[in-house]
Amino acid sequence: MPKSDLLYMQICSKIEGQIKNNILNTGNKLPSLRVICREHGVSMSTALQSYFHLEKKGLIESRPQSGYFVAYTSRQFPAQPATSKPLLTSGEEDIENIISNFTRNSADAKLLLSSGVPALNMMPEAKLNKAMVQAMRELPGSGLVYDHKGNDKLKIQIARRSLLWGGNLKPSEIIPTSGCMDALSFSMMALAKPGDTIGVESPVFYGILQLARSIGLNVLELPTNAITGIEIPALKKALEGKKINLCLIVSNFSNPLGCLVPDEHKKEIVRLLEKHNVPLIEDDVYGDIFYGESRPTTCKAYDESGNVVWCGSYSKTLAPGYRVGWVAPGKFMEKIERTKRYHSVSCNSLSHEAIANFLENGRYDNHLWKLRQTLQANSLKFLKCIGEHFPKGTKVSRPQGGFFLWVEMDKAIDATKLYDKAILHKVSIAPGPMYTLQKQYQNCFRLNFGLIWNDKVEAALKLLGRLAKEMV
């Protein structure tokens, strides 16, 4: 039974809707638990459970002796960044040095707000260990042998879950890979040749920039909106001007902006790329971490010709160190399958079987549900704290999923200098210039809110705010 069918969740949705629509505002008193019981015809424990849930999400707060109050409305939050405006030429900035410095200096950070995955204590370690032991027991040869074809159980599970986003993939349409980066690497190598140009969002995850450059591709960064993703008119223009040979987008809760491409946009992106015969690599590595009612769709869901190469992994939701990802390469199956075979021979037999076991046992959805609740609550706490402690005018993205915030400060504030100052306090952020090959985003940085909220995290955000204020 989906969680949303539970009585307490129905009550939560109703109240959450009223808060989001500003019918209930910050500080407003909520109905007492007794009133909730009477109005909804539920037991006291159900009423309590619903308020407890809303409190955990950061939407309401209990005040001793006084009852429950609305703690949040969106009006409290900082404004969102405007649509990005990269130059429409391939960038050439060398980001390797800044990234090397960043990687080296961040190694000692005690509070990692710059990481690319949620913290370990949000992951189901004990249950994954069980799945791994099961894999050792059940796999022929305890997983010592090659897995040339890709784990069949895993393919079935990925195919099954495609129904959640409106897809209907067959297991045979899926190639397991060693994480999503492997999938992106094989797809890029198979679909473009040195000198070609790849169109991407801007800002965009630096790993994608580095990968593209390393195989000799030029990168065209396209204007991107923090809410709706890549700008369709800009994409259209690039296609019509034959400026790009390949396109890569993170359609759901992109890194670093957190944008969620609306269904109509996804449909249009697929149509445009199909029309211009330009393949689309869809990196959907964050899609399972949605805060809304249901799993967002993908571009792949609207793909009728096989032009969309859908990639994902369990690195952001389960176990980065297991290296389990996949690609559904559409009509490029043969090319991408070959590239995988040439460059890697086989995936890790055991870890792929272990993840398949975990998924088969139905543990993933329960885990995801908890993870999403925690992350959504964190996003609100981070937003509120930044709104309170950062310089006036600081803009912050307001993601509907994932675990990244994109912070845009006053033009006068250099995020790399902010990084340098923060790292002296062992606090690490990810400076904006890493997310582009052009000279931009110097006043921006990315925050990872995928860690357990506590006084130290709050203190770190306050510290960042204070340091930023000193720099205005």
Add this chain to the structure above:
Amino acid sequence: MPKSDLLYMQICSKIEGQIKNNILNTGNKLPSLRVICREHGVSMSTALQSYFHLEKKGLIESRPQSGYFVAYTSRQFPAQPATSKPLLTSGEEDIENIISNFTRNSADAKLLLSSGVPALNMMPEAKLNKAMVQAMRELPGSGLVYDHKGNDKLKIQIARRSLLWGGNLKPSEIIPTSGCMDALSFSMMALAKPGDTIGVESPVFYGILQLARSIGLNVLELPTNAITGIEIPALKKALEGKKINLCLIVSNFSNPLGCLVPDEHKKEIVRLLEKHNVPLIEDDVYGDIFYGESRPTTCKAYDESGNVVWCGSYSKTLAPGYRVGWVAPGKFMEKIERTKRYHSVSCNSLSHEAIANFLENGRYDNHLWKLRQTLQANSLKFLKCIGEHFPKGTKVSRPQGGFFLWVEMDKAIDATKLYDKAILHKVSIAPGPMYTLQKQYQNCFRLNFGLIWNDKVEAALKLLGRLAKEMV
């Protein structure tokens, strides 16, 4: 204590030497066990142990009521293939189709003489399982987290073992990779650009050909001797003519020829490549499977300038499915480390720790010793059986390590047709044309003798011989 210091091994070496040098010949009677006891001043059990060991290796046989007799001299064996003579231009043959057919059709084979690794039942499955459970218990986060820097324990073990081949690597000079193919892929991508030419042995493992082609490299196949490997004068000429930008050799027990490059040649290869400023990728994935007294050296051992990129893995000796390999990139550290980071982010945390545990516990050397004994004995049994049952004039390589034989039949016999006929009997071999981008080796095939010798294996070899005879 090395095995060769044991009393029974000293006796074995002596007798083996006499057999190899034709002092003792096939059918000669050996001294009785009592004589061995008296002459060597050893106990009856030691004498028995030494004869038992020689029998296991296929060198002697016991005849009931009569004693022990020499079962083998090298004169019984088929002649060895001549040095290969590839054209000195880049080949363009499309081997993908033949390899696809081969892979598809071999899937159902019951007797896989075509595999690229020793059979599972030669691997220490139970002990690796223990090492894996230990890894889960001891790694922070049970190995769920990224392993960005590469497993430190593993680096130490690989560095330690470099002493065995005359190296003196530091842990910091080693980058763990997901198997050796990953190491070769990153090295090729980092050291060559599309349009460049890579020099390789001929015949050469098809995976290397496919990898090179997939990143746009031309391949220059160089004449190769089945005993001593790549021909130095040919390499020299290619370098002087500026025909190659990169060179890759399998220095120890190459695939498929099984050649062992002599120390003097290794030294000269390193010198020549260094002089012409052409990097050498050394694939040493079979080096631990030597039949001789000690681990053969590597080109890396003679490398003073860092021009040699030494690659290896535990896929051929422990666990192909674990994906544990490495590269020691010499002066190309930064380039190759970056390429790894861009294309794969991280290796599998658990399996790398598990292999490190296995090595730390000192289990590897014991395992290797047994593996080498079995493989050497198998090589002799295979050679003898082929000599007896294949058409006259069939030539076979005589490897001093590894687990591959290269069989060169009469020009009239098409190995691909032999494959087609054998696969109807569920016996799989690896046809020669896969090992070149030129039109050659049609009458050759590769055999994997890394499987437990039994009646079925013998019957399969006899079948192959019979089918080949029918094709003359």
